[in-house]
Amino acid sequence: MPKIDFSNERVKANFKAFLFLLGIALVISGIWYSQRLVSVLEKKTAEAVQFRIKLLEESLNNPNSNTDIDFLFNEVIQNADYPLIYTDTENNPRSWRNIDPEIDNKSMDEFTHKDSLKLFNALKKIKEENAPIPIKYQNKIVLGYYYYGYPDVLYKLRRFPYLAIISALAFGLVGYIGFSYIKKSEQQFIWVGMAKETAHQLGTPLTSISGWLELLRLNNGVKETAIEEIQKDLQRLNKVANRFSKIGSRPTVKKADIIPIINNVVDYFNRRLPNIQKTVIIETNFKDQKLIANVNEDLFSWVLENLIKNAIDAMRSGVEGKIVIQAMKDVDKNELYIDIIDNGKGIPSNEKRKIFKPGFSTKKRGWGLGLSLAKRIIENYHGGRLILKETKNNKGSTFRISLKLQA
16 A cells, blocks of 8 residues: 655645545534434324324214214324424414423413414414414314424434534634644644754754864964864854754765764764763664665765764763664565664653653753654654664663665
């Protein structure tokens, strides 16, 4: 099954449109089905009323019938569970049931003006819903009319789809506002974090340049060494600028051997390890002479630096730290793997799922962008994967980068 690239804006838009149309289709289907059920219940209610009235009518027209008319009228007709009003030929109500608890057991003589309004409003409503059923004597003389409505549960069923839609819209609105607020807060946090990360990235080479310039002022004899080191720091500044310029755009990737890239990053850290107040050894282990993949060197180096920096920060005090970077290829799966293995304090089980989320950090001064940024670079820009392969308490962690192997 082909993998869908959800990082593509067009794919995202199409997927959102598909979900929107699917939601509309489901809502329409739900309304149609519920209204179809309502129509079936309405039909069955009408058939039941007509059948009962027909029984009453036949009993009135057949003097030889053994049917107990009083029982039929009081128990079968009047005890129905739907609104029912019997009127004379002038449409004046004579009896009624299931109109309102306050008037169902009253006679017209006991009615107040408010009761009369309730009854005539109910009659007007059910007149609009169904045609009356006439009660005829000898099939000629009309004795009166039965007006009927529908059971209360059927009216509720009619309203249910619309209540469901309103509830869904209200829930969707609240969810949209909530997620928008969360997204806005997250974006604001990321911008602040990126600014902090930028300052951090620029700080080291700028501090170094300032130091060498001060040495030049004090001692002109270090001119050659200073120029060489300043040149390295300027290259570092250019690399940092290139990295940040690629965030948010589609960087160019090309075939490259990742072994020299890894070695350059390791050399960069090895030159600075003496200045870090921890005893740390960084080793490499390559099982192949060449490992070719499509990478953007600047961004891929940034990922490695973040992972190594996290590994150094995870080292326990009083224990000699060791970081092993090993790379290998899996020809059967056409992939290559880069594992960054440390013997640090490990990651607690309750934090494993959070480590790649923006803002998550176990460090007091951390901004929680390192792993999130690294994962985005590998997955969105290089089409690979970055996972926490293994971690054990006080034994260390292993992060794995997977990339497509290129010939």
